[in-house]
Amino acid sequence: QQQVKQSPQSLIVQKGGIPIINCAYENTAFDYFPWYQQFPGKGPALLIAIRPDVSEKKEGRFTISFNKSAKQFSLHIMDSQPGDSATYFCAASRNTGKLIFGQGTTLQVKP
Amino acid sequence: NAGVMQNPRHLVRRRGQEARLRCSPMKGHSHVYWYRQLPEEGLKFMVYLQKENIIDESGMPKERFSAEFPKEGPSILRIQQVVRGDSAAYFCASSPAGQNYEQYFGPGTRLTVT
Numbered sequence: 001q002q003q004v005k006q007s008p009q010s011l012i013v014q015k016g017g018i019p020i021i022n023c024a025y026e027n028t029a030f031d032y033f034p035w036y037q038q039f040p041g042k043g044p045a046l047l048i049a050i051r052p053d054v055s056e057k058k059e060g061r062f063t064i065s066f067n068k069s070a071k072q073f074s075l076h077i078m079d080s081q082p083g084d085s086a087t088y089f090c091a092a093s094r095n096t097g098k099l100i101f102g103q104g105t106t107l108q109v110k111p
Numbered sequence: 112n113a114g115v116m117q118n119p120r121h122l123v124r125r126r127g128q129e130a131r132l133r134c135s136p137m138k139g140h141s142h143v144y145w146y147r148q149l150p151e152e153g154l155k156f157m158v159y160l161q162k163e164n165i166i167d168e169s170g171m172p173k174e175r176f177s178a179e180f181p182k183e184g185p186s187i188l189r190i191q192q193v194v195r196g197d198s199a200a201y202f203c204a205s206s207p208a209g210q211n212y213e214q215y216f217g218p219g220t221r222l223t224v225t
Contacts, residue, residue, distance in 0.1 A: 006153075032212045043115070043202050043216035044154065089153055097144060097159040097211040098167060104153050 002027060004092050006102025013080055014110050021105045022074045023090035030092040034099070035064065035075050038087045047088075048075075080109045113138065115205050115217035116185075123223045124193050132188040132220045136205030142166075143186040144214055145178060148200040159211070160186060193224045 006023045013019045023033075031052055036044035050057045050064040050073065057064045061078040077084055090102040116135040124130050136143050142161055146154040159167040160180035171178065175193075180186040190197055200221050204214035 034212075036216075041218075043117075043218045046213065046215060049212070093212060095211065096167060097142065097206075098156045098169070099144075099146075099154075099214060100156070101146075101153040 002100055004090060004100050004102045006090050006105060008105060009103065010106045010108075012108045012110065015081060017080050017109070019077050019080055019084075019107055019109070020074055021088055021090070021107075022072060023092075023102050024070075024072045025092050025100075026071065027092070027094070028071070029094045030100075031095065032093045033064070033066065033073050034091050034093075035062070036089045036091065036101075038089065038104075044089060077107075080107075082109050082111050085109050115140075115203055115215055117201075117203050117217040117220050119220060120218060121221050121223070123225060125225050126194055127192050130190040130193050130197070130222055132190075132201050132203075132222070133185040134188070134203030134205075134217060135185045136203075137215055139207060140205035140215075141208045142206045142211055143180050144204040144206075145186075145188050146202045146204065146216075148202060148219075150199070154202060157188070161208075190222075193222075195224050198222055198224045 034049035035047045037047050038044045048059045048062045063076040066073045087104045087106050091099040145157040148154045156170040158178045175191045177189045200219045202219045204216045206214050
């Protein structure tokens with residue numbers, strides 16, 4: 001019940017494309033869903049986060065869509081650029097300080 | 112405004128030695144979290160600390176691992192008698208008091224056990 005399942009494991013898109021990364025959870029007590037971006041050799045950086053009382057949140061080119069009934073949420077990257085090539089992690093938390101991470105998606109944006 | 116600082120960035124230890132990993136949280140942050148990332152895997156929660164208190168250590172292995180966050184100085188993750196399976200990247204994150212949702216990560220310490 002503590003798992004967060006992320007897919008796909010890897011993704012390749014052309015510059016300007018819209019990669020979509022999906023996550024699913026079981027525990028309905030989760031109430032905070034962040035996305036992190038990680039470049040090789042670096043720590044994860046907080047990108048954007050959503051709470052279950054909204055269905056969508058946008059920050060720049062990054063959008064989270066949230067489906068509470070399906071217990072799923074996804075990250076969309078608009079107008080993707082080669083500089084977006086990184087590993088993306090979804091996570092979930094329920095105000096305990098413990099983030100439960102998905103397995104990660106390696107994104108490659110081709111020029 | 113300096114971010115979360117971790118040192119050393121790389122640490123090599125032989126089997127049986129001790130590893131000490133240090134983490135200084137962002138200025139104004141009083142909560143610290145430690146996560147471990149094994150190769151090709153996601154991050155796994157280990158422990159959540161506030162100054163002089165362990166709040167949640169449910170992710171810590173029962174033996175050889177310990178963590179502290181003293182009143183003064185950095186948080187320390189200590190691994191005694193390291194084994195090859197301890198080789199991983201260890202990340203520290205911090206958050207302000209009362210906001211344990213928004214965690215900001217440091218650059219990590221990459222531990223290699225030979």
